[in-house]
Amino acid sequence: MKIGILGTGMVGKTLGTKMVELGHDVMLGSRSAENAAALEWAQASRGRAGTFAEAAAHGELVFVATKGEHTAAALTLANADETLAGKVVIDVTNPLDFSKGMPPTLTISNDDSLGELLQRNHPGVRIVKALNTMWCGLMVAPRMLPESHHTFVSGNDADAKAQVVALLKSMGWRDEEVVDLGDITTARGTEMYLPLWVRLYGVKGTGAFNLKLVFAG
Amino acid sequence: MKIGILGTGMVGKTLGTKMVELGHDVMLGSRSAENAAALEWAQASRGRAGTFAEAAAHGELVFVATKGEHTAAALTLANADETLAGKVVIDVTNPLDFSKGMPPTLTISNDDSLGELLQRNHPGVRIVKALNTMWCGLMVAPRMLPESHHTFVSGNDADAKAQVVALLKSMGWRDEEVVDLGDITTARGTEMYLPLWVRLYGVKGTGAFNLKLVFAG
Numbered sequence: 001m002k003i004g005i006l007g008t009g010m011v012g013k014t015l016g017t018k019m020v021e022l023g024h025d026v027m028l029g030s031r032s033a034e035n036a037a038a039l040e041w042a043q044a045s046r047g048r049a050g051t052f053a054e055a056a057a058h059g060e061l062v063f064v065a066t067k068g069e070h071t072a073a074a075l076t077l078a079n080a081d082e083t084l085a086g087k088v089v090i091d092v093t094n095p096l097d098f099s100k101g102m103p104p105t106l107t108i109s110n111d112d113s114l115g116e117l118l119q120r121n122h123p124g125v126r127i128v129k130a131l132n133t134m135w136c137g138l139m140v141a142p143r144m145l146p147e148s149h150h151t152f153v154s155g156n157d158a159d160a161k162a163q164v165v166a167l168l169k170s171m172g173w174r175d176e177e178v179v180d181l182g183d184i185t186t187a188r189g190t191e192m193y194l195p196l197w198v199r200l201y202g203v204k205g206t207g208a209f210n211l212k213l214v215f216a217g
Numbered sequence: 218m219k220i221g222i223l224g225t226g227m228v229g230k231t232l233g234t235k236m237v238e239l240g241h242d243v244m245l246g247s248r249s250a251e252n253a254a255a256l257e258w259a260q261a262s263r264g265r266a267g268t269f270a271e272a273a274a275h276g277e278l279v280f281v282a283t284k285g286e287h288t289a290a291a292l293t294l295a296n297a298d299e300t301l302a303g304k305v306v307i308d309v310t311n312p313l314d315f316s317k318g319m320p321p322t323l324t325i326s327n328d329d330s331l332g333e334l335l336q337r338n339h340p341g342v343r344i345v346k347a348l349n350t351m352w353c354g355l356m357v358a359p360r361m362l363p364e365s366h367h368t369f370v371s372g373n374d375a376d377a378k379a380q381v382v383a384l385l386k387s388m389g390w391r392d393e394e395v396v397d398l399g400d401i402t403t404a405r406g407t408e409m410y411l412p413l414w415v416r417l418y419g420v421k422g423t424g425a426f427n428l429k430l431v432f433a434g
Contacts, residue, residue, distance in 0.1 A: 211428050
């Protein structure tokens with residue numbers, strides 16, 4: 001499949017490398033077509049690099065993997081209403097604000113979320129919030145953990161979520177590990193988990209952990 | 218031990234009954250000494266009922282288990298600066314606002330928390346946030362779940378947290394299941410998990426679940 005990835009940081013490159021490994025034709029997009037990180041990644045990983053708009057146009061399915069502060073702008077710069085019309089966009093970002101130091105706060109939360117903002121900004125794009133509750137190394141290698149654990153999907157379009165679940169399964173996630181929380185407003189829940197995640201990361205000194213939901217038998 | 222519990226709803230009564238079972242001398246406190254729910258509980262459970270101030274004065278250790286909207290007022294009505302001076306207060310509450318319908322929002326979050334508010338209001342009281350990430354039935358019966366799972370403590374006073382951990386162990390929690398997140402500001406993390414908890418409750422139709430943290434080996 002042709003996959004676009006908006007964002008050339010650690011998350012974008014990690015997702016991109018995994019997608020190439022899975023046999024996809026991947027383009028990493030950034031503000032500039034001359035982005036050194038993206039060009040270097042493309043050469044090393046047999047992928048491609050381009051602008052946000054080029055990566056969005058390239059992908060049949062597109063990840064948004066920028067820093068939260070750039071997510072909305074990345075879709076605007078990508079000309080999303082045209083390049084992403086009708087496509088499934090997996091939003092793995094979080095609205096973290098590190099500008100006031102640690103711990104970060106959220107720039108949007110409580111009665112709104114970044115996932116909802118993207119969906120409002122681009123009603124013709126099928127936004128699915130997913131994978132935003134963990135370190136990127138774990139997103140693409142869920143079997144790194146010694147037992148089962150969970151990830152969440154939020155979105156308004158059932159078919160879009162089904163496509164995301166299928167992709168997650170190809171990445172090593174098991175069917176029963178993906179919890180469909182409901183519509184895109186449920187992204188509030190997963191984004192607001194980040195302040196706890198950040199504290200756990202601080203206490204445990206590793207990002208290689210995730211949540212397992214344990215139910216009474 | 219003498220234990221006070223501020224709040225006579227399901228959470229307060231569940232905690233109270235467990236504390237009686239563990240052999241403690243328990244008083245449930247409410248706005249009025251004539252609270253029917255508290256008096257009924259006291260008769261059925263071999264506990265006591267009184268005002269917030271009486272329950273606070275009674276307890277060597279005190280739980281706050283009101284609805285979040287009443288938590289700060291409960292401590293004020295309890296005359297906390299006198300009745301709770303130097304005592305350990307376990308805050309199990311969450312700042313949930315159901316007034317705008319479902320899902321609830323938080324009345325305080327992001328750069329503050331209810332736990333911090335209580336600690337600021339009453340600097341002489343040793344506030345420990347704990348157990349607020351789950352259904353009350355699970356707080357007092359952690360072995361109800363078929364495997365290990367986790368709870369969190371947040372507070373500024375290490376000795377106070379150690380007392381809470383000891384009490385949690387007496388309730389069935391295992392040492393390694395209690396994660397000390399740090400000072401009381403970390404209550405932001407556990408309180409902000411509630412929007413995800415509420416969605417999981419909605420999807421799964423049960424409150425009998427909790428988080429297990431799974432780490433890479």
